[in-house]
Amino acid sequence: MELMRSGFAGAPQGFLALVAGGAELGRATVVTRPSGGVVMCFFSDPSGGADRLRVLPSLPRPDLARDPARTGLGVAADLELIARVFGLNTAQIAEICGPVTRPTVYAWRDGAAPRPAKLARIHMLRRAALDWERSGFGVPGTAMTAPVIYEKSLFDLLRADPLDLAAIQFAGGRLAMEREMAARRTFADPFR
Structure with missing residues (x-):
């Protein structure tokens, strides 16, 4: 050019x-x-x-897109998004957020304010969930615990500290490719 x-x-x-x-x-x-x-x-x-x-x-920068002081319903909505996108239960949410206890997660959903480090972790998990959802990967289901990258599962990647957003996206792409390759296909006869 x-x-x-x-x-x-x-x-x-x-x-x-x-x-x-x-x-x-x-x-x-x-x-x-x-x-x-x-x-x-x-x-x-x-x-x-x-x-x-x-x-x-x-894409918005995570430190500019969200106000770290925002708590209450925002945290509850973030936790709901993370659980829905990745198909996690409350015990799994507690494990990837900290680890913290299940009562702590229930308190956050009821409006309690997480500590700043936990709030930052929730916001990064939210970003991972939004990226996953935008990519159209779908709920991982049983693939959540299957080894994807160097014998690490998606759940291991979500528990890692610090959170590696690129590795999570890569795992989503790999899981989507495996799902696509495993799908049974029938080809239509073009000459009929």
């Missing part, structure tokens, strides 16, 4: 905007925060109309 024009454009304070143009690119503007946190890309319509820009969303 030959770059026809590039330069810097005006952006909100603390951001850097780069404007680039090319023959097959049209016009692209990349707005980024120099800390490496948020990147937004705007691309023009393939017809070349600069007035029809599409915004490609970026």
